[in-house]
Amino acid sequence: MRKERLSRMGMKKSERQFRSRLNQMIANSGLLRGTLTLRKVTCGKKCCRCAEGEPHLALVLTASAKGKALQLFIPKSLEGTTRRWIRQYRQAENILEKISLEHWDKLKKRKV
Ligand SMILES: [Zn+2]
Incomplete structure (x- = not known):
């Protein structure tokens, strides 16, 4: 408990910002991993x-999950929403990757 508190205090500003953005995205945004193709x-x-x-021409959403190929036809009326969810997922993924790199750095500098 105490150790967790200390490590949060020792968090770099950049990491705090990444976590804040990620929290917002997870709380408020549609998130979807997939590829939309015509x-x-x-x-x-x-x-x-x-x-x-x-x-x-048909819009098809594809992804693989648990080794299975997923495929779904997307009507024109849902294209915007689908594209937004995909974009947001990628943004969240990018932020997560940045947080991961911060942790690589912590281990490297033995600042855990
Ligand atoms: Zn036809």
């Missing part, structure tokens, strides 16, 4: 233009 698809209707070589 894919050419055919709908299967024989009389459709896609059957004549002019495919439809």
